[in-house]
Amino acid sequence: MKLCDYCGFVIKDNDVKCFNCRMAIPGREVSEPVVKAAEVQKNVQPVHSTRSLSSYVPKKLIALILVVGLFASPQTQMLLGEGIDYWDEINTPYYTIPEKIVLTYVRNFEIYVEEGNDVEYTLTLSIPGDRPSGSQTDLVNWQTINDLEVSPSYNLTSEGRMEWRNNLSGNERDFITIEYTATINLVRPDIKISDSGFISDIPDDYDLFLQDEWLIEPSNEQVKNLAIQLSNGTNGNVIMILKNIFDYIENNYRYQKSSVPKSCPDTIVGKVGDCDDFSILFSSIARAAGIPAWLELGIIPAFIDTSEGCDLRDWGGHAWVNALVPLNDGTFTVVNIDLANSYFMWMPPYRISDWVDNGNGDDLDSYYYLFSSKGINSQATYKENSYISECDLQGEVKLTNLDLEL
Template sequence: MPNERKMQIQIKKEDDSMRRYVIFILVIFSLFMSGCFENIISEVRYESTPISLEYKISYGYYINSSGKGDFNVNYTCFVPQPINGYISNLSVIGNYSYNDLKIGSNRIITWSFDENGRKNIKIGIEVSVKTNAFLVDLDSTKYLDIKNISMDIKRKYCRDQSIENKTLIQPSDLEIKNLAYSLKISDNAFEVAKSIFEWLKENTNYVYHPQQSLPQSAKETLNLKSGDCDDLSILYISLCRAVGIPSRLVRGYLIEEKNGKYIATPHAWAEIYVGFGKDGWIPVECAGISKDIEAEVHQNFGIEDAFHLRLFVDNGTNESLALSSRGVRVRYEEGLKIEMKPFVEVSDVSIGNYGSLVVRKDGRRFYS
């Protein structure tokens, strides 16, 4: 009897195991037939990250003078314009008169005033920001062919641009044009821009050089195969413009957490016109340092995360590009000593939501 009972228990265990196995196979089969299983195995999922932020940011300049004499201050300060969010509670720092202007899509606060002798001046703005991650799908069928992009937009955003007699954006340069056309894999603006982005990631390196007063030209960066965020963005813009894809420079801040504290670092990236996205434009982060090209495309092409805060968007003219680099200017008499120092402070940071970037095989891209 004991042996018979052991045998019955063993048979029951085997029956239970077989039943679970059959149920498992049926579940897998159902998932496969419904398409869910295919989605599971054909997607890339990245680690969770904040996708919405709220914070307060203040920035501007300290201007300290010593000695005797008169001086004049001119300063242009750009107001934040989140691609997917809004600002509130804007206040102007300092007791000097100012102008609140709109130039293109950019809102600016400008100062022009006279002072004399010893002064400790602080001017700038403080504003509350709510921003959310922005992204578009990687399915190229949603985007325009280059030949179908408006000629008005092309004329505005496919030409050379200069600052202080130095041509920075150079789509007309023969070497840049030849390279760009060698990367033109189709007439679809999104596909070609992605091909150029992949070349940029494979053939250039990010190098920080704070001492330079002006960015490198596109040709300089092409020859060096390296540059900072401005330089790499300018080269990318030049290559896109060379094949007829309207492109423009964006400047702002990159919000980062370091040693338990949030800071804002001046940053630059690009936008390209492909007929879909934010009024037809999509962002491109050109200064990523990963050598995983697929990950760079997934995370930096057609995405602007919640840590990017745009202040300035170029309108295609030399005047616009020069304005973005102007900063503060002080003219002063002999006998005065002037010290200028930028400041930027981030406070009251609140993370709204976290999400994992998911990229499907069919090009769909979303946070979950």
């Protein structure tokens, strides 16, 4: 009896492989014949698959057709349009301006004898108030004043101003403090030239702002000639005339600060001026053209940094123009024009309005002379320390163009 060398299973005499482990038994291997199948010739009609088309159509052309089809689809066009708009948006320079500023403004006056001994002084300041903006049917305040605190108490003048009078001797000093909170909004009306009415639509109630007033001279011959020239071709469209006056001053005059406001002839001849001079000239030409215009006076900061908060410093006096604009829907609105800063019919919230011209030339004149003193060989003077104690920016507007699209 023979056993398998691998598993020990009994191997029969005629076994070639172990029945148990299927291993070949040495000396009993038998080569199996290899049978090759006969080749059969098939007569099959060729079928062109998509792959075989490449032998007739270039692969690059197929890819181009697919890409064109993809880009032509409405869904792709919509996505591409949105992508282009987004790309344009992130690559277009813009200005960031707050919609609103809420600030607390403090003015401290120190009054003392500068020369001599006994002296009487007078300090006169305007009472800051609310300032409306918008059309006749939708008036809102671009400036709202809250929590006005004044120390010491004051006398109210016939012009509605705060007045302090007192006598000082030797080293005596008086201290006066005014503090209030102001909410100031961006002014940027959605008004086009096509929305404007005409000179003939201006109501008679504003005739006071068509007359001569301290330094505002619509009756001056040079001013009248300019008004005629700048009204030509407008058909009396009020916004178009105002824009022509604005462009004339912007393109022909250079900013140069002066100590006191100048007359219109002086500004026209010298071709230089500051905010007061340009506002006076603008108002004069507008009035001569038949458009009511008047000055508004206040303060603006020379230093502005809103990158990491609200840093507004170095406040100083400023003047701009208000003008009446009739609208083609039968209503009217008042627009703001800041010549020194090149703002036509809009204003950022970096400003505080202190007083609005009431049409009385004496009141306008006296605004520029807030302090006076008298005494025998004596005079007093003052120091002012004004600052923002609190400031909060609210909202944000991104403008790609500071000019209004008219």
